[in-house]
Amino acid sequence: MKDGYSIFDTHTHLGYGVHHGRRITADELLRGMDSFGVDRSLVIPFPVVEDHHATHDEIYEAVKAHPDRFTGAACLYPYLPRDEFRDEVKRCVEELGFRAIKLQPQYHALNPLWPTSEFFFETALAYNLPIVVHTGSGIPYSLPSLYIVPARKYPDLQIVLGHCGGGGLLLAEAIVAAMVCPNISLELSSLMPHHIAEVLQHVPSNRLMIGSDLPESLTTELSKILFMQLSPEATRDIFWDTAQALFI
Numbered sequence: 001m002k003d004g005y006s007i008f009d010t011h012t013h014l015g016y017g018v019h020h021g022r023r024i025t026a027d028e029l030l031r032g033m034d035s036f037g038v039d040r041s042l043v044i045p046f047p048v049v050e051d052h053h054a055t056h057d058e059i060y061e062a063v064k065a066h067p068d069r070f071t072g073a074a075c076l077y078p079y080l081p082r083d084e085f086r087d088e089v090k091r092c093v094e095e096l097g098f099r100a101i102k103l104q105p106q107y108h109a110l111n112p113l114w115p116t117s118e119f120f121f122e123t124a125l126a127y128n129l130p131i132v133v134h135t136g137s138g139i140p141y142s143l144p145s146l147y148i149v150p151a152r153k154y155p156d157l158q159i160v161l162g163h164c165g166g167g168g169l170l171l172a173e174a175i176v177a178a179m180v181c182p183n184i185s186l187e188l189s190s191l192m193p194h195h196i197a198e199v200l201q202h203v204p205s206n207r208l209m210i211g212s213d214l215p216e217s218l219t220t221e222l223s224k225i226l227f228m229q230l231s232p233e234a235t236r237d238i239f240w241d242t243a244q245a246l247f248i
């Protein structure tokens with residue numbers, strides 16, 4: 001809790017990231033959460049890992065040790081052999097209890113416009129997993145507007161645009177995507193407070209949520225919402241209620 005608000009951080013990573021050579025442990029995440037008052041975090045593998053199976057197991061161990069603090073999310077290369085991909089998603093849901101799947105277009109190069117990508121979205125839908133997709137760096141695959149296509153094709157699929165376009169450059173695209181698709185939500189990390197004010201002019205707060213991404217960003221990303229002094233209702237949505245409806 002922080003200032004009377006429950007807090008759900010919808011964007012954290014656990015394990016080893018091959019691309020940046022960094023490891024984050026459950027203890028490190030918990031220390032950051034405790035220092036700010038974060039109640040629960042969605043824990044996601046880094047985009048490039050040595051072994052997605054082992055990384056999912058590592059996240060599962062953290063969730064099992066702290067079921068009241070962590071919710072697990074899957075992330076795996078979408079061009080794996082399809083049986084292998086589907087089996088691991090099934091294991092993540094049915095055995096590990098994960099509640100989301102992350103797509104990292106900047107490393108996965110999955111184009112939502114291609115028919116070959118339908119498999120990814122249909123697998124998420126089959127296992128009732130919201131997709132959290134990184135947007136921003138990694139254009140063209142990470143353009144927020146591309147996700148209008150699967151959101152329209154699969155109206156029961158929930159899609160969260162991570163980083164809300166990644167700042168001012170693609171912010172308008174993320175806003176439009178959420179305006180035209182009721183099943184698209186926005187995660188506000190990397191936005192400036194005036195960007196968030198702009199988002200709120202067009203997108204209801206019950207489709208907005210916060211995320212820290214990395215422990216060193218946690219205080220900045222979460223404090224900016226408090227400093228904006230939004231209505232208690234909007235603050236509650238952004239800090240907890242939107243995420244709770246999707247991931248718990």
Ligand SMILES: [Zn+2]
Nearest residue numbers: 011012013213
């Ligand atoms: Zn991230």
